[in-house]
Amino acid sequence: MHRLAAIILKEFNQIKRDKRTLLLLIFFPAFLLLIFGYAIDFDVKNVEIGVLDLDNSKESREFIEKFTLYDHFILKYHLNTFKEIDYYLDSGLATLCIVIPEDFSDELKQGDNVSIQIIIDGTNSNVGMTVLGNLRAYITDYSNNLSANALKKVGIHKEPVPVELIPRVWYNQELKSAKFLIPGLIGFIMMIVCVITTALSIVREKERFTIEQISVSPIRPHELIIGKTFPYMIISLITMILIIILGIILFDVTIKGNLIYLFVTSLVFIIGALGLGMMISAITDSQQVAFMVSIIVTMLPSIILSGFIFPLNSMPKIIQFISYIVPLRYYLVILRSIILKGSGLISFWDQLIYLTIFSSIMIIVSSIKLKKIL
Amino acid sequence: MNNDISIYVEGLTKRFGDFTAVRDVSFEVKKGEIFGFLGANGAGKSTTIRMLIGILEPTSGYAIVGGYNIIENVEMVKQSIGYMSQRFSLYEDLTAKENLNFYGGIYGLDEKELKNRVSWAVEAADLSDKEDVLAGELAGGWKQRLALSCALLHKPKIVFLDEPTSGVDPISRRNFWNLIQSITDEGVTVFVTTHYLEEAEYCNSLAFIHNGEIITKGTPSALKKNVIKRKVFEIESQEPDKLIDCFKAEEFVDDISILGLKVHIIPNREDINKDYISGFLKNKSLEFKKIDEIEPSLEDVFIELIKLKRENV
Ligand SMILES: Nc1ncnc2c1ncn2[C@@H]1O[C@H](COP(=O)(O)OP(=O)(O)OP(=O)(O)O)[C@@H](O)[C@H]1O
């Protein structure tokens, strides 16, 4: 017990001295949060659109007018010819152009299907997808209202069934907003912080040969491993709390679910990440290499293969398969369930099992590897 | 096994791949003595120590350290020894006191004991006004004494010091050796490696290791007597280079070495004495201050040993 306490105390003393890393631990998450929260805003608003109204009827004007009720769109340009569409899109003045056909009002009156043409600047596919989604939502809304009105005229009073509408709106306002990114960001930042700090703290002992002095002492490997990782577990938890608080202040995040669930599942995730950090420290000999390996192993897979930013189900099968070894994948589902949906164990128990398996394997294998060098 | 023996080594060998770093090394160290393990860079000193303290497994052979077998009973070996590595493994970002607390702590000292031992160490290493200075900011001599006291906190019966004086100024080195002598007075056995041969004079017993093999062992005075059977003369001169050039051509000189303004020569005939050499130099009208017949230094012994070794091969 004295031995374990000695290591923990020493580790905290070193962390306390290392002002640079400490600042980094505080500012790095805040920085990432701001980047992802503001700069990469997936909620596309104020898209400037141009309209070519070939019909020019009361109905078509009404249709166009309703666009401005949504803050997604700003009706900026009224066009007269097809040529102009090319110009406005190419120059980037408009992101989107709508062409309303000549027979728009006639067909509408007859109750036929109406087609309108939409041309989108697809350079930024993310923006494009989002705009298209918003547009669909709007049009569904419009046509539902229209059919409800039609039914009213006939004398049957029935609320329009917004089945089609709801998932679209949900998709746009939740999936791609900063709020939705927060849980992913928590997992992403914790993964990086945990792995790097753990790996560096052990490799530093190798690099400065203090590890030799420790290994001649009667300390047991498990005491050393626990003593060296425990402080970083605490730091990771503090980091998490920090991000959540920032999320609450800056992005109106609310944690809908149970805090105990959040704490326990995060602990499981952190233990896995610590294990990964230990693994890296066992196979590298310098802080520089350990840092690089940590970045490669955490950053890229966590961004690309976890569902943090890009939805996994739209990826090739092989990539989806690889994503099963990325722990953030599981943790992300859990975090989103707890924070955004407020749902309980029932909705993420399977993910928790996978995560527990991952963490157990990680901690066992890395302990064995690390024991060899002690 | 004899009760007076603190370290017993038999046939210890370590191979790294094809390369044999330590070959069939055997020796004994008595309780309470200072045992000097001497050798040039890469001779195998650190490798031998690392096997004796239980962090490197020997390829073959074994050793008993403090009554415990280094292979079968590593944990007990670790508890009974102290070790100061070649690089003073201190935490430079911790204060002197934090270092002491940490190293005492990992040996399992309880709070009261730790406090006692830390204040002992602060006293012994002369650190009383530097307790709160970061170890990285301490000067070499203090760093070295701090590292030594870290290794002594748990009152080991044996301490292994791997080149403890490298990179430390001469005055600090003398203080350090005084500290070492004071701990042997308390019955602690000291195993020390060095390549400063003049420091070997502080040792009760010595072993020379060369290319992984022990080439000789014994007390410093016995080694001087046994290895160098001929006389050694020391000539002080303002122009040692000229003297050397001249001696090189002479058949009566067997060995020449130079130490600053002092030239050591070993003649190959018994009848040569001070008068003979002084007559010879005057004859050649070479300048010199004085000539003395001296006891050979350990440096002379080491050079002679390596020469003999080469001739045998
Ligand atoms: N882990 C290792 N793998 C391969 N070779 C090694 C290893 N450790 C030491 N050696 C080699 O063994 C030889 C003896 O090394 P050792 O460190 O014991 O020398 P030393 O006498 O302590 O020298 P120094 O005065 O430089 O400390 C050296 O040639 C060294 O390169």
Ligand SMILES: [Mg+2]
């Ligand atoms: Mg060495």
